[in-house]
Every structure is written in C-alpha cells, then in structure tokens.
Amino acid sequence: MTALINVPAKARRGDIIEIRTLTSHIMETGFRHTADGALVPRDIVTSFTCRYNGTEIFSADLFPAIAANPYLSFFTVAKESGKFEFEWTGDNGYSSSASASITVE
C-alpha cells in the first residue's frame, strides 16, 4: 500500500533527526456492525518497525483505537549514511514496506 515517508535527505553526524511516516490503511476496529447487524471483522495494522542499516531502531504495536491511515513520528541519531527500512504488518496477512535513504556527513 501507499506510504509517505519524511526523512531528511542530509544530516550531520550526531544530529537528532525526526522521521515521519504515514501509511494507507482502513484500521477497521472490529467493533462496528453493518446496518443488518453483522459484525465488521477487525482489520488493523498490528505492528510497525523501522530499521536503520539493518538494525532495528524503533518499533510500535498498534491497536484498534488508532485512527485510519496511521501516522507515526519518532527521533533517532544520524550515525552513518544508509537506508531506513519501514515495515507495517497486520491482520489477514497484511504486510507493507517502504524505504528512504540518508546521507550523513
């Protein structure tokens, strides 16, 4: 699915940088019913991880109360040039990934 990632393209070694991610997902809670009374099955993203050159630097568990199209923002220290890899997994075998690169001077 579509994702929007905001990672600074360049940073100085030791800088604290903000990473912002937004992904497309309906986040159906599993608590709602249709007009004829049938339960709408739960369909949410359950976990998110971010790896910086292969090392996990941030992860989060997500729950039904989180709004559709989850937005997560977090901070890390720019250590070396390389790649951030993002992965979202969820109900019904949902899996989505994205990546962004950074140059550290």
Place this chain on the structure above:
Amino acid sequence: MIFWRAIAAAALLATNSALLAGEIPPDERRSGYSFMGPDSRAMQDDDTSNPGMLFVLDGEALWTKKTGSAEKACADCHGDARSSMKGVAARYPALDKTLARPVTLDQRINLCRGNHQKATPLSYESRDLLALSAFVAHQSRGVPITAGGDPELKPFLEQGRDLFMQREGQLNLACANCHDHNFDKRLAGAPITQAQPTGYPLYRLEWQTLGSIERRLRSCMTGVRAQAYDYGSPELVALELYLMSRARGLPMETPAVRP
C-alpha cells in the same frame, strides 16, 4: 389602503435586499482552512502528514494504468497531468455540450471512462474515483476558482442558489442560515464555516477518509433532517456549481484536511 400597501411593499423590499445583503461580499470570503485550529492546519500544510496525499499518490498510479476494453489510460489522451490538468478542477462543474447540463469532475471522469476507455463507471465515493479526482484536482492547487463563468450555466447556477436559500428538513434550515448569516459562530462547539468548497475531495478526520463535496452536502442535509438528494442528482450538481461560483477567486487546496 394604499398607505398599508406601500408599507407592505417597503417591508418586502427590505427583506429582499436584506437577503441579498446577507450574501458574503467577495473580499470577505474565507476558506474553511481559516476556521481550523493550528494542528489541523499543520496537518494539511505538510504533504507527508496530509492523509489526502495518500489518495493523490493512488490517483497518480491510476492515471497511467490502462483500463477498459479500449485498453487506454488517462495519460494516453491527456499526457502529463501536471500540465494538462492544471486549473481544470477550478472550473468544474462545467457544461457538457452533448448532455446540455453541468457535470462534476467525478462525472467527467466516469464519462471519460465510458466514452473513451470503454470501462464501467466507478461508483460514487469509491476509493478509485476519489483517488482520481483528488489527483486531478491536486494539479490545480493554488489556482483561483473560476467555475460558473459560462453564461449557458446561468439557469443551473440559479437553481443552485435557490436550493442554497431554501429552508428544508424537520429543522427547517437553509444552507444560508448557517453559512451566509452565522459563520464564525459555533454549532455544538464546532466553528461554522462559510462553506467555500476550496479543497474537495478532502480528508475529513471525522470520516477517516477522503470524501467528495456531495458526501459533505448529503451529511448537512441529514443534519437538518431533510431527505438527502442521491449522489449525482441534478440538485447536488447545481448546489456544487453555485458553491464553486460563490467561492470564485479563492485558491484551490485539494486535498484539504478538515476536522
């Protein structure tokens, strides 16, 4: 007798001109953006936090995807949307010469699908239709609205204006009662805006998804406990046309974020 008639006529004239005076002067027209809090504004301003941009990205993919029995993509006729679609959404709803009535951007997309791509129409509020119209309208971001300028649209524009002024529903309210006469006040804690449709299709946090102006109009009608018009009905198109002409000159914001 004549005296009383003159007073009645004067009173009629006064209420009439009050109604016209109730319309918002062009230089006092403000986008719904200006009624929002700083957090919602920041969300709209940053393209990586604006969830509407997810739909724009989907629409960009659909633009170049071949579909229908003609095996054509939008891009095969229209080329690069960045130049060919710039300013287009700012003049919709626009007159369709063959149908002899105004059509909305959503309807235009479906007409294109039927006539040129030989594909089935996308249903109203479906993800694909919203994504395509968000992508097309996004190309007009910052372009001033020009809709309703066509003289042939005049009867439809008047129909839209009448619908805007007409009281309806169990609460017996017209659109104008809130959006012309009482904007800047509050309704159940939420600010009443001027109803300027600058950012459609837009991401409403309440809906948790993107939605069209027709969805917005229908939920207002349900709010005053009136029977909402069907999607694509001539009444909704006329209302959209009037609202767009009323917002003439305001810049497009698609995809906007609203609470």
